[in-house]
Amino acid sequence: MSLVPVDKLRRIVGAQHVLTGVECSPYTLEGRTPAAVVFPATKEDIAAILVLAGAEGIVVTPWGGGTKLGIGAPPERLGLVIGLSRLTRILEHEPGDLTATAEAGVAFGALQVSLATRGQWVSLDPPRADRATLGGVLASNSAGPRRHLYGTARDLLIGLTAVMADGSIVRGGGKVVKNVAGYDLPKLYIGSFGTLGIIAEATVKLRPRPDVDRLIVARFHGLKDAGGGARAIMASDLVPAALDLIDGEALRAIGSGEGGAALLIGVDGILDRVEWQCAEVSRILGPLGMVEAKVLDGEERDDTWRALGELGRREFDDVAAVMKWGVLPTQLAEVLEHGGAIAQRNGLRAALAAHAGVGIASAVLSGGGAQSNAVVATLTEWRAMVLASGGHALLEWAPLAVKERVAVWDAPGPAARIMKGIKERLDPQGILNPGRFVGGI
């Protein structure tokens, strides 16, 4: 591997924005430390850095808030980390157009705070928004419970500027909410984990902030009942903003009681509607085995959602692995129950939480100590279970020893050939976060 030309980097961004040697240790990834970390100020800086990296054959890893960097096969090597923390400007906010454009390094939470001053928000609630950046949220397709009503990044992103591997600065989409000119480049970058270019700026659609926002915690004896409740809500006229199904372990982890299972239902909008929906939830779930319903507001509501978003890092000091599953909503309750049983059988604990309306689950495994056999067995059985249901399973986090034995991504299907073709054409030298993505991309 080529040495990183630190002097040339210093000339691009200034010496104080280049880290070398031990200064790089906060930027360690899966046991590998980069040769250098550089902090560009502008997209032109990023371009110059990539041109340099390309010329010298240096592998590059973009770094936003670092909250999702664990997702991916362990990198063979870490060359240069490009930190986006200096690209934090909110470039435009047009309240009348319900659009905003910001640099990719802005913390997602900070962006929301700024938009809130005009009564608007990006209708996305990814976890750890205090640290996760706009670019990182897009690159990892991060989402939260409110995806139930409001969708995910692909439903909110309308324009994007990325710096390509060859240093060209490319724009896709635009600044308008409806746009079919050319290919939908912004969609390609969502969930691309830095393998196709470095996102420098993004334009998003906004919504007015709801007047009222409440969280109903509806408790049940078990997942079966709670799952039935979720399906009843989906079949009703209700339009909750969020509909999460969580098991007893997850309930305990977020400090909401002992055992059983629960539905976490978010309702927002004007007061009339929120009150009607709260009453309707009780009316529908009462006969379906709901044990109790608590309506939370303000800080209690925020704390509960935040705790759920941080499930993988919370009450379990000994988190062994985190998996993300995608199945059909009707399959969820059974898959969660079965998943819990598998973990127990292997002598481990699992906290399971899902976005019930879209079939996306988070499975947090803990226990096992230094021994990884039980963890590996559980993860392997979990993946087999989910694949047998026709779904997909992603190992979002696990220590290196486990990743050596359990694949991060599912075996890709025939569409991988198109993905590889795109990667080859947009990053022919393979310098952008190589070897970590689906199909070995």
Place this chain on the structure above:
Amino acid sequence: MPEPRKKSLRREIEALLGPNGVLSDPEELLSYESDGLTLFRALADFVVFPNTAEQVSALVKLANREEMPFVARGAGTGLSGGCLPAEGGLVISLMRMNRVLEVDYENQIAVVEPGLVNLHLSWAVGPQGFYYAPDPSSQQACTIGGNIANNSGGPHTLKYGVTTNHVLGLEVVLPDGELMWLGGKTRDPQGYDLVGLFVGSEGTFGIATKIAVRILRKPQAVKTVLAVFDVVDQASEAVSSIIGRGLIPAAMEMIDQITIEAVEDAFGCGYPRDAAAALLIELDGLAAGIEGETERVVEACREAGAREVRAARDEAERQALWRGRKSAFGAYGRVSPAYMVMDGVIPRTKLPYVLRRVNEIVATHGLRVGNVFHAGDGNLHPNILYDPRKPGEEERVVAAGGEILKVCAEVGGSISGEHGIGLEKADYMPLIFSEADLVCMHRLKEAWNPTGRCNPGKIFPSRKACVEVGAAYRPHPIEEKGLAQRF
């Protein structure tokens, strides 16, 4: 194509599809020589009608073997020349693949074939209280496959998004003939969002043969309001004011005076003839609170200076209010022998300025224009009225259209909100995309369509396909039957 080769190919295709599965006589091919943009025409060698994905795959492989270009076609209602045949190639019609394959109400997913008419999907799931949200105005004729190609919109996109927001997975035949699924029924498939890339690729990445879409529960309540203004700027002001009050209506449609006059002449819908603009606003959602929301909309319109605000009291009145808007295009025939539908999109707040510029540009070219807007999302459809029999008019229409697109680009908008680039706007891509942007898109196209044989000559400014331009206006057969509106 030399006759012997044509005969032999025809026999081969007949063996695959049956004798009724292929057209090759020149008179028969004429019906397929253009899409809804009748300005451009080209003749294919064959139009073929597969029934299955495997047949589509076999046809694409045949086209590749014979080094023939091929173009997929749905109902042919497209307005940018997107399914204009490649001269001397294959047109693959999906119209016989028109079934609803499965509906899963609990998981709110339907799987359909590409030739299914958009509205027919909503009809199919309607009895259970569901519908398919993307509803372009040509939905009585246009197909789901065509909607995929164009990432079609319609009046409800402000609240519900466009086609791509409702597609979960696609079975596609790639340009080399391979059949595969992109995405599926579950969310967040691993890898790049190939579904998101395919939707809106205007038939240049392959042919969709099955589509897994989201279906939505019908909203509990709907309220429709008509506001009439004496000054166009006031209508734009009302739109901004409604958004400013934190409301997201399901639809906000604006029509101008020329359009109102045409509509009243043709259909007498009860819109005041002398109004400068009419705004049709629709709210939907839970019944609780909808009256209050409607009141706020009415207030906003009054504050902006509306001369009259009418709220529909029941479904019949609601249909009556919409009739005026929906019959707009059919009505232009009253005031002009022909019209050209433009499609541009701009930031909503620039509406008053752009409207003024559009009217100026059209007047400078000695023409008239009727404007229809999806006011909620800034998508404008200036309809330039002209007489194709008058020498030079068509050229002036095209010139005016180009200038309008420039204005859209200048104010930070885009050159297509719904209709796609197709052939019509390929040369205007540089208005909004740099060389680097276009190179990147070219690279993407190469990854899917390396030979370029799949719907060539579309989207990118390049050597034009061999087409005949500038024929007399002929309404689309579906328009003549009054079954669909242009737009």
